[in-house]
Amino acid sequence: MSELGFLRDFVIIFSAAIAINFLFYRLRIAPIVGYLIAGVLLGPSMLGVIYDVGLIEVLAEVGVILLLFLIGIEFSIEELVRINRSVFIGGFIQVFLVTVVVLLISLSFGVSIEKGIFMGLLVAMSSTAIVFKVLSDRGEMDSPQGRISAGILIFQDLSVVVLVLVLPMLAGRSGFSAFNVLSSLFWAFAVMGLVILVARFVVPLILNNVVQTHSRELFLISIVLICIGTAWLTSLVGLSLALGAFLAGLVISESHYGHQAFSEILPLKDIFVILFFVSIGMLLDINSVIRNPFYVLLGVLAILVIKFTVGMLVPVVLGYPLRIGVLVGVTLSQIGEFSFVLSKEGINLGLLSGDDYQVFLASAIITMVFTPFMIQGSGRFSEYFERLPISSTLKFGRFHENVFKKQKLNKHVIVVGFGLNGRNVSRVLSASGIPFVVLEMNPETVRIEKKRGVPIIYGDASKEAVLEHVNLMGALSIVIAISDASATRRIVEMARRLNPSVYIIARTRYTKEVNPLYSLGANDVIPEEFETSIEIISRVLHRYFIPVNEIDKHISEIRKDGYGIFRNVEQKYTVFPELKQHLPDIDIETFRIEEESRLTGKTLAEISLRKNYGVTVLAIKRGKETITNPTGDIRLLPQDIVILIGTRDCITKVSSVLLLVK
Numbered sequence: 001m002s003e004l005g006f007l008r009d010f011v012i013i014f015s016a017a018i019a020i021n022f023l024f025y026r027l028r029i030a031p032i033v034g035y036l037i038a039g040v041l042l043g044p045s046m047l048g049v050i051y052d053v054g055l056i057e058v059l060a061e062v063g064v065i066l067l068l069f070l071i072g073i074e075f076s077i078e079e080l081v082r083i084n085r086s087v088f089i090g091g092f093i094q095v096f097l098v099t100v101v102v103l104l105i106s107l108s109f110g111v112s113i114e115k116g117i118f119m120g121l122l123v124a125m126s127s128t129a130i131v132f133k134v135l136s137d138r139g140e141m142d143s144p145q146g147r148i149s150a151g152i153l154i155f156q157d158l159s160v161v162v163l164v165l166v167l168p169m170l171a172g173r174s175g176f177s178a179f180n181v182l183s184s185l186f187w188a189f190a191v192m193g194l195v196i197l198v199a200r201f202v203v204p205l206i207l208n209n210v211v212q213t214h215s216r217e218l219f220l221i222s223i224v225l226i227c228i229g230t231a232w233l234t235s236l237v238g239l240s241l242a243l244g245a246f247l248a249g250l251v252i253s254e255s256h257y258g259h260q261a262f263s264e265i266l267p268l269k270d271i272f273v274i275l276f277f278v279s280i281g282m283l284l285d286i287n288s289v290i291r292n293p294f295y296v297l298l299g300v301l302a303i304l305v306i307k308f309t310v311g312m313l314v315p316v317v318l319g320y321p322l323r324i325g326v327l328v329g330v331t332l333s334q335i336g337e338f339s340f341v342l343s344k345e346g347i348n349l350g351l352l353s354g355d356d357y358q359v360f361l362a363s364a365i366i367t368m369v370f371t372p373f374m375i376q377g378s379g380r381f382s383e384y385f386e387r388l389p390i391s392s393t394l395k396f397g398r399f400h401e402n403v404f405k406k407q408k409l410n411k412h413v414i415v416v417g418f419g420l421n422g423r424n425v426s427r428v429l430s431a432s433g434i435p436f437v438v439l440e441m442n443p444e445t446v447r448i449e450k451k452r453g454v455p456i457i458y459g460d461a462s463k464e465a466v467l468e469h470v471n472l473m474g475a476l477s478i479v480i481a482i483s484d485a486s487a488t489r490r491i492v493e494m495a496r497r498l499n500p501s502v503y504i505i506a507r508t509r510y511t512k513e514v515n516p517l518y519s520l521g522a523n524d525v526i527p528e529e530f531e532t533s534i535e536i537i538s539r540v541l542h543r544y545f546i547p548v549n550e551i552d553k554h555i556s557e558i559r560k561d562g563y564g565i566f567r568n569v570e571q572k573y574t575v576f577p578e579l580k581q582h583l584p585d586i587d588i589e590t591f592r593i594e595e596e597s598r599l600t601g602k603t604l605a606e607i608s609l610r611k612n613y614g615v616t617v618l619a620i621k622r623g624k625e626t627i628t629n630p631t632g633d634i635r636l637l638p639q640d641i642v643i644l645i646g647t648r649d650c651i652t653k654v655s656s657v658l659l660l661v662k
Contacts, residue, residue, distance in 0.1 A: 009050045016042060017274045032130055032277055033369050039281020040365070046286055062275070065245040068128070068157070069227045072249015073261060090148060090314045091155020094332070097310045098124040105302070114170045118351045121163055122343055122360065123303055125336035128153045129276065130368060134375050135331070139509035142419055143484035144441040145327035148315050152332060157246060160338050167345050191234055195247045203251050216264075223261045226251060277368075280340065284365055288358030299363035304370075307333040319443045321460045322390065326382035334371045335364035379486035410474040412436055416461040416491060417482035418445055418454075421507055425479050426454065437470050462490040467498060477503040485513055489520055496521030553652050588618070588643065589651045595638040599657075605632030613654040615646030 020034030042049045099120030106116030131149055132141070140146045203226065210222045227248040234244030252261045289296055312329030316322060343360060346352035352360070412435040415422050422438060429436045438456040440446050446458045459466040461480070472478065478495050480488050488506055495504055504522045508514060511527045518525060534555055541551045593600060599607060609615050620627040620634065621641040627634060636642070644651060 009055065012042060012049055013038075013274065013278050017278070032133065033372055035274055035277035036281040036365055036369050039278040040284050040286070041281075042278070043282035043284060045284065050282060061241065065227075065231055065241050066276075069231075069245040069249045072246040072251075073253050088155065090318055091152045091159070093317060094152050094310055094314050095121075095124045095156060095159055097313070098306060101306050101310065102302075115351055118167070118170055118342075118346055122339045122346070123306065123335065125156050125160075125339040125342070126153055126307070126332040127334050127336040127368060127371065128157055129337055130334065130371050131331055131375075134372050138375070139483055139485060141483065143482060143487070144320060144324050145315075145331060146483065147442070148318070148320070148324070148328050149331045152311075152314065152328075153336075156336065157338060160341070163342060164345060167342070167349055167351070170349075170351060192247065195230060195234075195251060198251060204256060207256075219260070220264050223252060223264065276337070280337070280368075281365060283340075284361050285358045288355055289362045292355065292359050295359045296362045296366070299359055300366050303335060303363055303367050304333050320441065321463075322385055323382045323460060323462070324441065326385050327378050330374050330378040330381060331371075333374065334367040335360075339364060379490075409435055409437055409471050411476050412471070412474070414439065414461075414467075414470055414472065414475050414478040416478065416480045418442075418449065418456060419481060419483070421481035422479075425481060439466065439470065462487045462494065464494055464498065467491075467494060472499050472502065475499065475502055477505065480504070480506040482507075483509070485509070488513075489516060492517055492520045492522045553648070556648055556652075586645060587648050587651050588645050589655070591642050591644065591655065593636050593638060593640045593642065597636075597638075599636050600638055601635055603633050603635050604630060607636075609644070609654060613646070613657070614650040615644045615654050618643045618645050 016038045017031075017035065020038055021031050024031045024034045041047055044050070099117060102120035102123050103113070103116040106119055107113065111119070131153060135141050135143075135146050135149065141150065207219075207222065210219050227245055230248035230251060231241045231244035234247065235241050308329040310329075311332040312322075312325040315325040315328050340361075343352060343357055347354070347357055413425075413429055415425050415429070415436055415438045418426070418438050418440040422440075426436060426438055436455060438449075438454060439459045439461045440449075440456055441458070441460060443458055446456055449456045457470070459470070461467060461482075472495060478491075480491050482488060485508065488508065492504055492506055495502055503524075505524045505526065506517050506522045507526050507528065508517060509528050514525045514527050538551055538555060541554065604617060609617060617630055618628070620630050620636075621643070622637065623639075644654065646654070
């Protein structure tokens with residue numbers, strides 16, 4: 001019967017998950033909130049539909065292990081090293097300041113120092129699972145606030161190693177000395193070092209042999225064994241199982257098969273999320289909350305205020321503008337899943353009473369429930385802070401002086417963001433001899449790229465003063481290549497307002513964000529979601545030896561049709577009257593005449609592009625000279641850029657002629 005009871009509980013949990021997902025999808029609310037609420041309702045203290053508390057706690061522990069394993073796969077040791085400044089400096093400042101503030105408040109209420117420190121450590125932890133999921137869904141993991149938040153969260157997760165070892169000393173356990181702590185730390189770091197060595201040398205060898213068998217089942221079993229084995233190994237030296245699972249994920253990510261491992265386990269990811277958050281909600285005792293409503297409310301307010309304030313200070317100390325600080329503060333203002341692990345240890349060690357645990361649990365769940373909503377509204381919230389009469393250092397960041405050095409640029413391109421897209425755009429602009437300037441929010445990136453000669457400055461492009469000082473009024477184009485959707489919208493609106501004629505190209509992650517950007521004034525919006533499908537189509541056609549010009553034709557048609565679907569709003573602003581509004585089949589294209597081209601030295605009359613191919617030469621750009629309305633006796637020279645107008649079919653047909661070589 002126990003097996004039947006177990007299956008019954010699972011049926012109830014997943015039935016509730018389906019209903020919640022459907023409802024919250026309609027309401028546009030993150031389903032994580034619903035899972036927590038469902039757990040509270042289904043738990044022993046409410047409806048009592050599920051009452052096996054022991055099973056609930058096991059599910060919560062397994063949920064944390066599997067979630068952190070998946071997060072570890074998505075990361076890599078190289079990524080951890082790359083964000084080490086945020087991890088170690090920002091993470092240490094956040095944990096230390098939150099702990100000190102909570103300790104001081106606790107002492108004022110007559111709480112002992114040991115218990116005050118313990119409460120501070122509980123409050124300092126934030127939810128890696130919730131924050132990573134919300135930021136990933138919003139496409140903000142690569143944004144400044146996403147990188148800083150991820151760094152701080154990783155430090156918090158790693159600091160659990162030390163905290164679990166220090167707790168017996170806080171509890172005053174006899175026989176537990178500083179020597180024991182140092183000894184445990186030594187073995188802990190020894191195990192972590194061993195994990196890294198295994199990740200570099202042993203795991204790739206094992207997985208390579210497994211993959212050669214072409215057995216999907218064997219590969220999946222091996223991945224699960226590495227996860228469970230690493231977690232068990234770390235638990236032997238006093239580390240948490242969840243941290244061991246995270247390290248196991250890092251081990252897998254360092255191999256050549258990390259992406260395949262992630263894809264194999266990914267279908268189970270949402271199940272783990274459901275089990276974890278529903279089980280956390282079930283642990284709450286509503287009766288304890290009813291007995292202590294004032295303390296729960298006070299706890300929620302204290303947690304939100306303390307964590308927001310400290311979280312806001314960390315990016316400011318690292319040199320980022322106040323806006324980024326506010327976004328990070330909001331993102332980290334909840335209690336984390338590792339706090340539940342620490343709180344259970346605290347109960348066992350006598351640092352936390354039963355009622356205190358329930359008050360803390362209630363406060364933690366409420367802050368978790370609020371998190372998706374707070375992150376969603378954090379952009380507008382940051383605007384209120386920016387209106388305050390604060391210094392320029394706070395508003396623009398510690399390195400803002402570089403922004404206010406007048407940029408002597410004209411007819412240039414402004415590139416916002418120096419991630420993968422920004423780097424590629426900048427590289428092509430540089431190779432083409434087109435003047436440009438890059439705006440980047442990462443001070444370390446700015447410092448490194450400046451030494452390499454990149455025209456890059458530190459600045460927040462969502463600030464009007466920053467755009468003015470990179471001479472937006474004199475710019476021909478602005479390319480917005482950042483991962484922050486709300487900041488992208490602000491930049492588009494501001495750029496269009498400051499310079500009605502500038503050509504705005506915005507990169508976005510999802511097609512649903514295309515129309516809002518067009519309505520704000522963007523000329524072109526490139527959705528990565530759509531462009532990825534085009535790249536897939538292109539590669540598939542290449543495999544079947546479809547001619548390149550036909551592939552280009554297909555892709556052009558897809559872009560025209562696809563973007564036409566997205567762009568169903570009228571643009572308020574235009575750079576010039578759009579020909580396509582009146583001549584929808586007309587395109588303008590440019591071609592460079594190479595040295596070895598068969599057309600080199602021939603006149604336009606000899607080529608007869610209009611008669612033979614149905615296209616007209618609008619102009620020829622020759623060095624710094626532009627020949628408009630060229631006559632038939634104009635000869636084409638090497639490196640001439642020919643500007644043609646015609647239908648897409650005619651342009652495609654003539655391109656093969658223009659590209660012919662001798």
